[in-house]
């Protein structure tokens with residue numbers, strides 16, 4: 500019985516990594532609601548052929564209705580295309596007609612965007628000279644759209660890290676790129692921490708490749724690249740006309756911009772907080788949410804270290820540490836237990852009897868972190884699934900990513916993961932300590948992207964060539 504449920508849970512890991520279409524993998528992952536979800540107020544009244552943001556988010560006032568071609572801030576910004584959506588905001592590519600550049604406009608409810616704006620302004624004022632500054636998205640401007648909605652103006656970013664991983668053979672980045680991405684991520688987080696800020700919502704979808712060239716493309720070139728937007732009318736389920744003025748006429752399918760450089764940046768500081776005033780809850784997706792948050796224990800900025808540990812695992816192996824598909828609070832607690840052992844007794848005791856019973860029924864076989872890391876890197880699904888001979892779920896050798904890392908490198912990464920992925924948030928260390936990990940030592944003279952991260956801005960063209968293969 501134990502064996503079966505273990506197999507079942509881990510099978511989702513396989514399905515997520517190997518078989519899940521990109522649209523599903525890239526759907527927003529945040530869970531929990533910073534504002535009450537609309538469906539609790541009116542259930543399933545609207546639908547659209549475009550499976551993007553939930554239209555009920557508009558009727559609840561969470562999203563701001565945007566149409567392509569609309570102008571904002573006295574005509575300065577003209578909306579050209581949609582770039583993405585999250586649980587709390589929609590993001591649009593716009594032409595900045597004053598500077599003749601392109602920008603990303605993030606529209607959200609003032610209750611949500613005000614926190615992001617406060618944090619971004621704090622970062623702007625910090626003037627801290629830190630290489631990680633280049634790895635956190637830059638706020639360019641902001642303005643109120645109405646009494647309910649605000650718009651934050653960011654530099655436009657390119658393809659997301661998960662999208663780029665998906666395009667790689669075997670579903671993981673080449674080791675040099677994985678090292679560069681994780682290094683920039685740690686630098687970005689170190690910068691945030693040095694400014695007294697915790698990100699609070701670090702997940703792989705919040706890491707985007709830069710698109711500096713796109714910022715200066717002409718409107719004509721942008722439109723030729725993006726093509727005609729795919730849209731779907733918003734309709735009422737009962738067939739009645741949509742009279743709600745907060746509802747857009749259409750939903751638009753987003754497109755990612757090409758990320759032509761090796762540089763990444765962390766986006767979405769909507770869940771960020773100051774180290775000296777941690778929130779009671781975080782909205783990080785369950786599969787990268789720190790265990791103390793899953794158990795409802797007091798939080799501190801150590802939640803970021805847990806998430807970055809999960810991201811290291813995911814970016815290096817190409818597989819999520821905790822299965823994201825169908826992840827919920829209890830399944831994540833259970834999978835963490837299977838990797839790093841049982842949580843502190845007082846945390847477990849704090850669970851309701853019902854939760855304990857659900858966890859007992861769905862318990863997962865232990866698969867110790869070090870072993871799991873190596874099996875994930877080897878893409879040895881037979882062993883991970885623990886099903887023995889489930890041929891249907893095996894990855895064929897030709898589908899697998901090349902094994903570029905040596906045993907010594909895997910040992911040292913595993914040691915780093917062991918340090919970070921612990922229940923005690925204070926023992927997880929800091930991004931600065933993580934940056935001293937041997938994984939980031941530049942022992943490859945040709946590693947242009949890493950040299951760039953460390954301030955040696957040479958030969959970007961070379962690394963672009965490598966990335967264009969991704």
Ligand SMILES: Nc1ncnc2c1ncn2[C@@H]1O[C@H](COP(=O)(O)OP(=O)(O)OP(=O)(O)O)[C@@H](O)[C@H]1O
Pocket residue numbers: 527528529582583584585586587588589590603605636653654655656657659700704705766767768769
């Ligand atoms: N500067 C940007 N350039 C290009 N695309 C962006 C940019 N910022 C955000 N996006 C796209 O928009 C999506 C939603 O943005 P973001 O994560 O900031 O919204 P959110 O509602 O706060 O998300 P969440 O539900 O994770 O809290 C991102 O996943 C990304 O695809």
